[in-house]
Amino acid sequence: MKRETFVILGIVAGLILWLLLAGDYAIARSNRAMIYALLALSFSLLAGRLGWFSLCQTTLAGVSGYVIAILGAQQGLPYAVVIPAAILTSVAFAAAFGVLTMRAKAVSFLMLTLALGQMVWALSFQWVGLTGGYNGISGVRLPMVLGFNLNDPRIFYVMLATCTVLIFLGVHRLYRSRFGLLLLGIQENEQRMRALGHPVYLARFTAFVLAGAIAGVAGVFLVYDMGIMSPSPLSLSQAVLVLTAAVLGGYRTIWGPALGAVILISLQTGVAQYTDRHMMVIGLVLALCILLMPRGLSEFPWTSLLRGRKASTAST
């Protein structure tokens, strides 16, 4: 068997073991961590492959959450309609944002996605008739299927873990495919890729929409996990939380976003017992990461540190 198969089996075994050993609260937090891992993956797909740091991936997830809350909880449409509609809405928003940001470079992309994302956030609490404003829309629940209550944290964990593993595997394949290499090439030297005849804009746009679809899936899980949809998941602090998770774990590797999300959610859970200032902690973590290890934990030069050599300074 290949090494890759072993790693996948190991991860699946670990996830099952955790389900059997952990308490209810730990499982609930793990669910949240997996959702943020998906969001961080959506962010990293753009940051690691294209050098595009997006502050609107949580917005795309939030849009999908609102569709679930409005069509599902308020209008009572069937789940088979609501969930695809939610993901499609995220994809549509991603396509629109993608067109607007297509020509932007690193820093202007960051600014644009911030402005676009915060506009949707502001709309979500100004448009009270549709979104319920600050109070949001409550009572977002999954159904009973074959006698299983899908809202039970452990059953939810199984569904979420399955999706998360599959999506991470898919993105892993994507990174190694021709398309993934093309994205890296575009980040490296856009002009050369264009001269070689590659459709640069189309490739970027596709990556943006794909990342939007992942965010949409994360949004579906997020809204069912919270049971209520309010503007807070669309706020800038959530976008920064996701960005910090990806930067902490290392957005250029496949497992970096998951690692970062797990560490950050654990940290948040731990800090919440002592203080309300968790955003300050997130800000500190982000600042320290950028100053000390801009490529994150997964690409930190551990080995050269052990040998006592000066860690080579990496660039973002």
Add this chain to the structure above:
Amino acid sequence: MNLDTLIFLGLNGLTLAALLFIMASGLTLAFGLMRVVNLAHGAFYLLGGYVGVQVVQETDSLALGIVTGGMVAMAGGVFMERLLLQRVRGLDLSEALLTIAVGMIIADGLLAVYGGSPISLPLPPDLRLPMDLGVMMYPTFRVYIMIAALALGVVFWLVMTRTRIGAAIRAGVDDRETAMSQGINVPLLFAGVFGAASFLAGVAGVIGTSYMSLGQGLDVRVLMLSLVVIIIGGMGSLKGAGVGALITGLVYSFASGYAPQFALFFLFLPMTLILVFRPQGLFGRTT
């Protein structure tokens, strides 16, 4: 539609445009000079606002409050630039991300110190009274805000076109390397511009509190509006900041008056049109 409402909304739009110009002018200059976009600008607005309003409340002196608010924000800006941004100089994205982190820390710290309830600016009675503008009565202090923004625009224009510092800044914006080889100390110039920009953000925080009350989340809203201004106007252009502020302020004010639920959507419209047809902004240059 009645005419009085129209004029009132127009004047409100001009007040907002004045505040946005004070915010965005520094932001856009710093960007033009060093390609650094300060995403903690909104947090500096909040910092200057809270501290300045507290000084006004305790000393009853508006001028002292405005200066203190500006100075505190400037101290924050200079500290951030000297202690943090310098370490990652040249890495545009790292600098932007660091400013986000600093903004988060400041905003959360202010929430801890001042609490979440909205605060407004206690104005002296003669500034609170409305002033007769010929067409209608309008709060005196808002008229002064507009005059201040105009004056700031004139000062900026004079400094940029008539002084050696202005010439050095223009040279740095145009071509950083050549300017440096001519003996212009661009990093020092940048620290100065950055400090001045933060000062203006703090001042805007104090005087803006007469227009929008200080509260949780205001930093992000103000930052978003400032970003829209410089995206519309073109990054690095002072003229662009002025025109962008006018468009943003007026559109936002009229939209809030006639379709409050979609105020931001209407703001989104001019920005989208400009991004599609002129991605570098109205007065921006393609690089």
